Amino acid sequence: MSSTFLLIAFIVYALALLGFVIAVTGKKSVQEADPEGFAKRWGFIGFILTVIGFLCHVTFFFTRWAEGGHIPTSNMYEFMTFLGMMIVLAFIVVYLIYRTPALGVFAMPVSIIIIAYASVFPREVQPLIPALQSYWLKIHVTTAALGEAFFAVGFAAGLMYLLQNVNFGGTSKADRREQRGVEFTIFTLLMIISFVVAIFGFNAAGYKATFVSDVKMTDINNVEQVVKQNVEYVLPPIVKPYQSEQLEMKPFLGMTEPLFEAPSWMEGANAGRKFNTVIWSVLLGTLLYALIRLVVRKPLGRALQPTMRGIDSEDVDEIGYRAIAIGYPIFTLGALIFAMIWAHEAWGRFWGWDPKEVWALIVWLFYAVYLHLRLSRGWQGKKSAWLSVIGFLVVMFTLIGVNLVIAGLHSYSGT
Structure with missing residues (x-):
């Protein structure tokens, strides 16, 4: 309710x-x-x-x-x-x-x-x-x-x-700097909007990709151990978790495996998924901004x-x-x-x-x-x-x- x-x-x-x-x-x-x-x-x-x-x-x-x-x-x-x-x-x-x-x-x-x-x-x-x-x-x-x-x-x-x-309409350095600042602010809002739309879209389409990674964890006795953890992607994986194995991935635009692996300094099994989210947000935000610019034919x-x-x-x-x-x-x-x-x-x-x-x-x-x-x-x-x-x-x-x-x-x- x-x-x-x-x-x-x-x-x-x-x-x-x-x-x-x-x-x-x-x-x-x-x-x-x-x-x-x-x-x-x-x-x-x-x-x-x-x-x-x-x-x-x-x-x-x-x-x-x-x-x-x-x-x-x-x-x-x-x-x-x-x-x-x-x-x-x-x-x-x-x-x-x-x-x-x-x-x-x-x-x-x-x-x-x-x-x-x-x-x-x-x-x-x-x-x-x-x-x-x-x-x-x-x-x-x-x-x-x-x-x-x-x-x-x-x-x-x-x-x-x-x-x-x-x-x-100004052409001075100060004017151009301010114009770019306003455009960047609008672009940031569009990036969040495009991310939300993409999540809903891929969810509705039933898209899914799954990877398994070895993750270091500490138990209640403060003993460190390595366990396997599944990581599920809703957005197509451009980047996969560091040192992970692909279990499942639906093809997307001919892509059947991630383009590259998350760097080693991105700790945690979910780090690759989060990095993938950032990449998709920037890409989709750029695309949405470009489309709107194409329609209005001027800076937003x-x-x-x-x-x-x-x-x-x-x-x-x-x-x-x-x-x-x-x-x-x-x-x-x-x-x-x-x-x-x-x-x-x-x-x-x-x-x-x-x-x-x-x-x-x-x-x-x-x-x-x-x-x-x-x-x-x-x-x-x-x-x-x-x-x-x-x-x-x-x-x-x-x-x-x-x-x-x-x-x-x-x-x-x-x-």
């Missing part, structure tokens, strides 16, 4: 996005007698749909909690769906303050993409491992996710500001720029700053202070330089620098927007790259 509510929420979010798009693009029509009233009316419709979708999302959250007997934030599927819900909550809060429909055009897709990304992971309710059997799971994860959600809204506002103010940033006309740049700049200013203390509590307290209870130390801990600290320091430069050095406008965009890309690497590529104590969240 919980999955049904999530599906309904996803569909309603998509309809809400459509409402915000109509509010922004429809008011520019010369045939519209009351463009401002038109924008407000469709913006209100988009907002109401957002609230309805959020209520369905909350229902999903609590029904899954009842089904599993614990807060549903213990693996990638649960955490990413929860993060998507928190992004919508953060957007609702900011929208009630500023009433800017254009923000929904950029904030809602972030939530939609994250929910879609979550859906590629196993959805079964899993029992908690010992390290997660603590009330700190509720406190740490929820506050950290809410802080990151406000960073996502800041990212949306920052991207809006850049689309408004980057000179896409330049193609999106007309949608920003008529929106006050100072308001967008203020929205981005306020969102990050709200999210930073919440993230500080959740991702650092509460996390260290829980780490001491679970592992007997406050800090251990685990990859997830290190990247959470990097995120915290980055946004500390953002606030310092904004408040003390007057970095407003374009400089502030670039920092908000880069900061959220770092957040996404912390959530996706660290969990799925870098091994550590938090690796269980990637299962």
Whole structure:
């Protein structure tokens, strides 16, 4: 039942996005007698749909909690769906303050993409491992996710500001650098979208490849032993695990075996599969970006720029700053202070330089620098927007790259 509510929420979010798009693009029509009233009316419709979708999302959250007997934030599927819900909550809060429909055009897709990304992971309710059997799971994860959600809204506002103010017709070094930065940001979003579509596509086609590898494991007596472990691929294996044996592989475009083997420094049986995922994401993201460029026949940033006309740049700049200013203390509590307290209870130390801990600290320091430069050095406008965009890309690497590529104590969240 919980999955049904999530599906309904996803569909309603998509309809809400459509409402915000109509509010922004429809008011520019010369045939519209009351463009401002038109924008407000469709913006209100988009907002109401957002609230309805959020209520369905909350229902999903609590029904899954009842089904599993614990807060549903213990693996990638649960955490990413929860993060998507928190992004919508953060957007609702900011929208009630500023009433800017254009923000929904950029904030809602972030939530939609994250929910879609979550859906590629196993959805079964899993029992908690010992390290997660603590009330700190509720406190740490929820506050950290809410802080990151406000960073996502800041990212949306920052991207809006850049689309408004980057000179896409300029030929100077500075202009070209900014143009490439905006295109890279859009490419990153398209890469995640193409990965999600590919996973669903190959799953629907029933594609499967299986390899077996020798993996070193330590038992409860601290004795190291070598065991055989099967690794299953959903995406066709361009790269196979290091020193593995192929058990099964359905042909794909004439390819009956992987093109090459993962390097020896990629430890773990799943390292090759994760590397394969990264390769496919880049390839498919590049293909999708190229196809869209072929259709619009111009850089995507330049193609999106007309949608920003008529929106006050100072308001967008203020929205981005306020969102990050709200999210930073919440993230500080959740991702650092509460996390260290829980780490001491679970592992007997406050800090251990685990990859997830290190990247959470990097995120915290980055946004500390953002606030310092904004408040003390007057970095407003374009400089502030670039920092908000880069900061959220770092957040996404912390959530996706660290969990799925870098091994550590938090690796269980990637299962």
